[in-house]
Amino acid sequence: MLEIQELHKHFGPIQAVRGVSFQVEKGEVLGFLGPNGAGKSTTMRMITGFLPPTSGTARLNGHDITDDAVEAKRQIGYLPENAPAYGDMTVTNFLRFIAEVRGFSGKDRDLRVDAAIEKARLSSVRHQTIGTLSKGYRQRVCFSQAILHDPPVLIMDEPTDGLDPNQKHLVRNMIREMASRKAIVISTHILEEVEAVCSRAIIIANGRIVANGSPAELKARSNLHGAVELTVKQPEEAIYRELSGLPSAARVEQDGPQYTIYPRNPERLFTDVTQLVRQHDWHPTGLKHIEGRLEDVFRELTLGPDTSNRLN
Amino acid sequence: MDCLHNTKAIIKRELKSYFESPIAYVFLVVFLMLTAFLTFMVGRYYENGQADLRAFFWWHPWVYLILVPAAAMRLWAEERRSGTIELLLTLPVTLSQAILGKFLAAWTFLAIALVLTFPVILTTYYLGSPDSGVILCGYIGSFFLAGTYLSVGMLTSAMTRNQVISFVVSVLACLFLLLAGWPPVTDFLVRAAQDSPALQWILQAVSSLSFMPHFENIQRGVVAVRDWVYFISIMAFMLFATHLVLENRKAS
Ligand SMILES: Nc1ncnc2c1ncn2[C@@H]1O[C@H](COP(=O)(O)OP(=O)(O)OP(=O)(O)O)[C@@H](O)[C@H]1O
Numbered sequence A: 001m002l003e004i005q006e007l008h009k010h011f012g013p014i015q016a017v018r019g020v021s022f023q024v025e026k027g028e029v030l031g032f033l034g035p036n037g038a039g040k041s042t043t044m045r046m047i048t049g050f051l052p053p054t055s056g057t058a059r060l061n062g063h064d065i066t067d068d069a070v071e072a073k074r075q076i077g078y079l080p081e082n083a084p085a086y087g088d089m090t091v092t093n094f095l096r097f098i099a100e101v102r103g104f105s106g107k108d109r110d111l112r113v114d115a116a117i118e119k120a121r122l123s124s125v126r127h128q129t130i131g132t133l134s135k136g137y138r139q140r141v142c143f144s145q146a147i148l149h150d151p152p153v154l155i156m157d158e159p160t161d162g163l164d165p166n167q168k169h170l171v172r173n174m175i176r177e178m179a180s181r182k183a184i185v186i187s188t189h190i191l192e193e194v195e196a197v198c199s200r201a202i203i204i205a206n207g208r209i210v211a212n213g214s215p216a217e218l219k220a221r222s223n224l225h226g227a228v229e230l231t232v233k234q235p236e237e238a239i240y241r242e243l244s245g246l247p248s249a250a251r252v253e254q255d256g257p258q259y260t261i262y263p264r265n266p267e268r269l270f271t272d273v274t275q276l277v278r279q280h281d282w283h284p285t286g287l288k289h290i291e292g293r294l295e296d297v298f299r300e301l302t303l304g305p306d307t308s309n310r311l312n
Numbered sequence B: 001m002d003c004l005h006n007t008k009a010i011i012k013r014e015l016k017s018y019f020e021s022p023i024a025y026v027f028l029v030v031f032l033m034l035t036a037f038l039t040f041m042v043g044r045y046y047e048n049g050q051a052d053l054r055a056f057f058w059w060h061p062w063v064y065l066i067l068v069p070a071a072a073m074r075l076w077a078e079e080r081r082s083g084t085i086e087l088l089l090t091l092p093v094t095l096s097q098a099i100l101g102k103f104l105a106a107w108t109f110l111a112i113a114l115v116l117t118f119p120v121i122l123t124t125y126y127l128g129s130p131d132s133g134v135i136l137c138g139y140i141g142s143f144f145l146a147g148t149y150l151s152v153g154m155l156t157s158a159m160t161r162n163q164v165i166s167f168v169v170s171v172l173a174c175l176f177l178l179l180a181g182w183p184p185v186t187d188f189l190v191r192a193a194q195d196s197p198a199l200q201w202i203l204q205a206v207s208s209l210s211f212m213p214h215f216e217n218i219q220r221g222v223v224a225v226r227d228w229v230y231f232i233s234i235m236a237f238m239l240f241a242t243h244l245v246l247e248n249r250k251a252s
């Protein structure tokens, strides 16, 4: 569906993107993560044909964005960063314009516009001028613009930026609902969103891909993955000693009545700790198996020593 | 066929956005009042004792000098400032279609302004029996002159995100193209450069770039191919330059 090969983009001395390749198939929702300035938006702008790549290319449904741009652009719905839209138009007129450029006319056009307004829940503001809408509504107008023609590829740069929690939930549900019929790429800084909607995530830093896998696989790269959190009524020196003595434990951290046991052998640790708890009279009040957090993996992978993508 | 609907959609949107903002009406009122004032008061239309529109068209290059850059400054600068250019150029349109769509929309708007000057013609027909061919030529010449100014304004609009800068640069550029061939200026310069044939040659080359001689030819009802070729090639060149500028700077 979407194939990206060795994309590079240089802005003078700044190498914003350096060799990004990946594929997204129908049915996948790819989360595009990375710190500020990592090159997410630049990559998306190249995929959608706004910026010409310095080298490399993207193919959408078999159409090359550099050689066959117009046909390739037909395959895409794009929500740019900051959701730009013509401020002097009403919501309906704006969507009509988009529909017309995309080749719908007459009744067909009006049906598309109505459906898009319905989906993004914009009925109450459909005759309002876009410039007078709140940020969240503007975001939704731009979102409805992207899905109006039911594109096979959907590219969204921070789609939930500026939305209230209800709207975030709504947008995520819509993405999940559309997922089976489309190839979707979203960039985001909200890691819980990745776990909520993405089937795969790519982390980029300094214009390069540093991780590519399902959210579960990425979490498995966290050093907390497989750790166990034990809370007891009365902390004791003996508990610490016993836990540290486990062969499957790497080390133990204590914070009041709460012990965090880092794994040496993530598969065995939980069983071992449970056994210990059962043998002793520690009065546990909580026992938790930790999967690891994306946030930790993200920090580990993107806080490398080379945090600048400028040429020196 | 297929590629036409999106250019058409862009033309429609642009035209609508002129008329949905107060700018269009301010523009039209200023244009009509200015041309009427200059024709009837300054141009001493009535005292000429002739039923023709020479006094009317004579002012057009000067009125356009201010008003056309004002109508053009928004075209790309605003798209770039607000980021909608990213939306527009990721729709299934080519850059040329987008440029052409915007240009044709703005030109249509100027044509509407020109058509609304019809009371002047009615007055002329009421006062006497003017040469209709000359009037028609005058209008067509004025229309092409407006398009040429517009193409300059479109280029400066593509070069910046700031409408005011676009306006100022485009007024200066148009002023240069105007004065370079305006008889009072060229006569003065030619006299000054009397002794140096090389300088005279350069002056002639520069003044041949000017709108003015071509506009005046058409005004006089002289229908020469080279005047049309001039207007069309300046417009084509400016649109091409706009294409280059946007291609290289649309994201910055
Ligand atoms: N038009 C441009 N001219 C020069 N440099 C640019 C341009 N656009 C982006 N850059 C640079 O490219 C790098 C990547 O920017 P990009 O916008 O892709 O980051 P991002 O990953 O989207 O960040 P964020 O999370 O803040 O949105 C940055 O260093 C930025 O300064």
Ligand SMILES: [Mg+2]
Pocket: A040, A041, A042, A081, A157
């Ligand atoms: Mg970004």
